[in-house]
Amino acid sequence: MNDSVKLSLAEAEDLARAALEASGAVNGAARATARALVAAEADGQAGHGLSRVASYALHARTGKVDGRASPRVARTGLASLRVDACHGFAYPAIDVAFAGLVPLAREAGIAIAVLHRSHHFGQAGAHAERLADHGLIGIVLGNSPKAMAFWGGRKPMLGTNPLAFAAPLPGTQPPLVIDLALSVAARGKIVAAQKAGKSIPANWAVDADGNPTTDPTAALAGTLSPIGGAKGGALALMIEILAAGLSGSSFGWEASSFFDDRGGPPDMGQVFIALEPDKLSGGAFLPRMQVLLDAIAAEPGVRLPGMRRLAARELAAREGLSVPRALHQEILALLPKA
Amino acid sequence: MNDSVKLSLAEAEDLARAALEASGAVNGAARATARALVAAEADGQAGHGLSRVASYALHARTGKVDGRASPRVARTGLASLRVDACHGFAYPAIDVAFAGLVPLAREAGIAIAVLHRSHHFGQAGAHAERLADHGLIGIVLGNSPKAMAFWGGRKPMLGTNPLAFAAPLPGTQPPLVIDLALSVAARGKIVAAQKAGKSIPANWAVDADGNPTTDPTAALAGTLSPIGGAKGGALALMIEILAAGLSGSSFGWEASSFFDDRGGPPDMGQVFIALEPDKLSGGAFLPRMQVLLDAIAAEPGVRLPGMRRLAARELAAREGLSVPRALHQEILALLPKA
Numbered sequence: 001m002n003d004s005v006k007l008s009l010a011e012a013e014d015l016a017r018a019a020l021e022a023s024g025a026v027n028g029a030a031r032a033t034a035r036a037l038v039a040a041e042a043d044g045q046a047g048h049g050l051s052r053v054a055s056y057a058l059h060a061r062t063g064k065v066d067g068r069a070s071p072r073v074a075r076t077g078l079a080s081l082r083v084d085a086c087h088g089f090a091y092p093a094i095d096v097a098f099a100g101l102v103p104l105a106r107e108a109g110i111a112i113a114v115l116h117r118s119h120h121f122g123q124a125g126a127h128a129e130r131l132a133d134h135g136l137i138g139i140v141l142g143n144s145p146k147a148m149a150f151w152g153g154r155k156p157m158l159g160t161n162p163l164a165f166a167a168p169l170p171g172t173q174p175p176l177v178i179d180l181a182l183s184v185a186a187r188g189k190i191v192a193a194q195k196a197g198k199s200i201p202a203n204w205a206v207d208a209d210g211n212p213t214t215d216p217t218a219a220l221a222g223t224l225s226p227i228g229g230a231k232g233g234a235l236a237l238m239i240e241i242l243a244a245g246l247s248g249s250s251f252g253w254e255a256s257s258f259f260d261d262r263g264g265p266p267d268m269g270q271v272f273i274a275l276e277p278d279k280l281s282g283g284a285f286l287p288r289m290q291v292l293l294d295a296i297a298a299e300p301g302v303r304l305p306g307m308r309r310l311a312a313r314e315l316a317a318r319e320g321l322s323v324p325r326a327l328h329q330e331i332l333a334l335l336p337k338a
Numbered sequence: 339m340n341d342s343v344k345l346s347l348a349e350a351e352d353l354a355r356a357a358l359e360a361s362g363a364v365n366g367a368a369r370a371t372a373r374a375l376v377a378a379e380a381d382g383q384a385g386h387g388l389s390r391v392a393s394y395a396l397h398a399r400t401g402k403v404d405g406r407a408s409p410r411v412a413r414t415g416l417a418s419l420r421v422d423a424c425h426g427f428a429y430p431a432i433d434v435a436f437a438g439l440v441p442l443a444r445e446a447g448i449a450i451a452v453l454h455r456s457h458h459f460g461q462a463g464a465h466a467e468r469l470a471d472h473g474l475i476g477i478v479l480g481n482s483p484k485a486m487a488f489w490g491g492r493k494p495m496l497g498t499n500p501l502a503f504a505a506p507l508p509g510t511q512p513p514l515v516i517d518l519a520l521s522v523a524a525r526g527k528i529v530a531a532q533k534a535g536k537s538i539p540a541n542w543a544v545d546a547d548g549n550p551t552t553d554p555t556a557a558l559a560g561t562l563s564p565i566g567g568a569k570g571g572a573l574a575l576m577i578e579i580l581a582a583g584l585s586g587s588s589f590g591w592e593a594s595s596f597f598d599d600r601g602g603p604p605d606m607g608q609v610f611i612a613l614e615p616d617k618l619s620g621g622a623f624l625p626r627m628q629v630l631l632d633a634i635a636a637e638p639g640v641r642l643p644g645m646r647r648l649a650a651r652e653l654a655a656r657e658g659l660s661v662p663r664a665l666h667q668e669i670l671a672l673l674p675k676a
Contacts, residue, residue, distance in 0.1 A: 076447050077445065077447025078447065079416060079448050079449070080446065110415070110611070112447060112613065137579075153637045153639055165579075184566065231518045237643070238516050241505055241630070244626065245627055245630065246618050248620060248623070251626075277584055279414045280415075280452050281585060284585075284586025288589075295495065299493065301492075302491040305489075
């Protein structure tokens with residue numbers, strides 16, 4: 001028996017949307033959310049893809065996310081928007097934010113949208129890329145529930161705190177996208193090692209006493225290590241201040257988990273900065289990017305960030321998604337009984 | 339014989355200013371530059387301090403920096419400034435940029451100043467801190483001459499590319515400042531190890547073949563390693579795109595060295611983003627920062643970034659600077675003969 005199910009992108013989107021609607025999400029929110037999850041799945045980012053449908057649906061059913069929320073936008077300055085996601089899904093709130101942010105950045109040279117009372121926002125890079133598809137440079141930050149210690153500390157406090165960046169490239173090339181979290185490794189990789197009975201590299205995490213460990217169980221009882229030691233710890237703190245402090249949202253240690261139904265809404269904060277490169281550079285930006293692309297192409301072994309993601313996306317568009325059968329069943333079980 | 343000379347901050351500033359003026363810098367530029375170098379020295383950042391006077395003076399004498407430049411500001415959007423440093427010193431151009439940037443950020447919620455045809459800008463964190471002294475959040479990026487490879491490559495291409503962040507804190511506390519370069523270690527530390535005949539940690543650099551090395555000579559013939567491997571490499575690329583691409587300045591591999599008189603002006607790019615936190619957060623920012631400070635204070639072993647710098651600054655204000663005698667002589671030798 002085949003352990004995966006082939007779905008076209010449209011089929012996967014319909015399925016995810018139906019599951020979210022069956023859990024109480026209104027059509028618009030379910031549609032925006034399903035689209036983002038399927039796009040992440042297609043990009044090979046399974047951790048932000050269809051695996052989230054069940055926990056999102058659980059959140060919608062238990063009120064940890066409000067599937068009926070209508071995000072509200074307020075202009076707080078000539079170039080700034082404050083967006084209240086009203087404890088709804090992040091993706092429809094980001095749609096509303098970008099409808100205002102894109103024209104504002106074009107006019108102002110730079111503009112910012114700050115989201116509060118938000119939820120898991122998935123692939124940070126996909127949001128940055130959307131801004132770059134409009135010819136803008138996108139910088140995207142979000143905090144996430146506690147996973148890393150303050151530098152020097154032992155308790156999980158900060159999120160792994162994604163940072164994404166996207167820039168348009170000359171001609172018809174897709175944007176350059178950088179998308180990373182500030183932990184050396186994702187928590188999911190440690191969970192996978194634990195399930196497989198394998199050890200993990202010593203630089204991924206420390207145990208509850210703050211000592212490096214290769215034991216996934218000890219790691220999960222401790223904290224994830226930031227990239228680059230104190231420097232990555234400082235960058236994670238910076239993102240926490242921008243995403244949670246600047247939005248007035250929950251810090252990592254205050255936020256409820258994305259994975260269960262305990263606690264109230266996670267109340268995450270997210271920041272989207274858009275820059276208009278032609279204006280800011282006096283027209284020099286795209287020619288400069290061509291010089292950069294040529295320098296990268298001239299050196300063996302060097303590739304632009306994001307190439308693996310693009311290759312996965314093309315394959316998925318051509319051949320559809322291979323969804324693990326157990327995951328497919330999990331989503332089907334959320335649909336209304338016929 | 340004592341190998342260091344005690345100077346008050348005012349004496350050190352007068353000395354540095356006189357040396358720069360003797361090398362052809364006009365009074366305003368010399369004053370702004372001397373002030374920044376002495377502030378870095380006081381902060382314990384000797385690499386951006388008085389050790390730079392001789393190379394700055396050399397640049398002014400040979401035309402690699404124009405000591406008589408008048409920086410020009412153009413408003414490119416509702417919230418954006420483009421500043422042409424005209425191949426002069428960076429610090430006076432930053433003064434001019436901030437005179438426009440601060441009121442613009444207050445009005446717009448966010449604003450940006452992009453500098454091109456700039457020079458070494460020293461402690462990135464000091465510029466961010468100045469914005470925070472005005473109640474703004476500061477994000478500061480700059481590129482620098484080639485030192486690191488593209489991720490996967492072997493040739494030095496990217497700068498170590500400083501990133502700084504500063505945020506105001508409640509009450510009378512000085513701002514929180516994060517200031518880091520994206521290399522694991524500064525090149526100067528490797529040079530110091532070479533001089534001392536010592537080995538270096540294997541994660542600081544790779545040799546010309548791309549292999550980790552503990553030999554400082556092999557490291558200096560290779561490239562500095564970014565923090566966090568591919569992630570730090572991507573962050574360094576992001577800063578290169580923002581600082582050089584967005585400003586239309588030289589990339590790291592195109593820029594001339596800060597340390598000798600070869601090549602034309604280094605033509606660096608620098609980006610300053612200022613955010614008005616009260617406006618953007620609906621008044622929530624400072625109360626949120628107090629929650630963060632309380633959480634940090636509650637955990638043994640955790641300190642705010644930048645505390646060592648502040649302690650050095652207080653000591654220098656109280657007791658003056660201890661300047662190595664050889665460095666003092668080097669600067670004295672730049673003064674006009676009586």
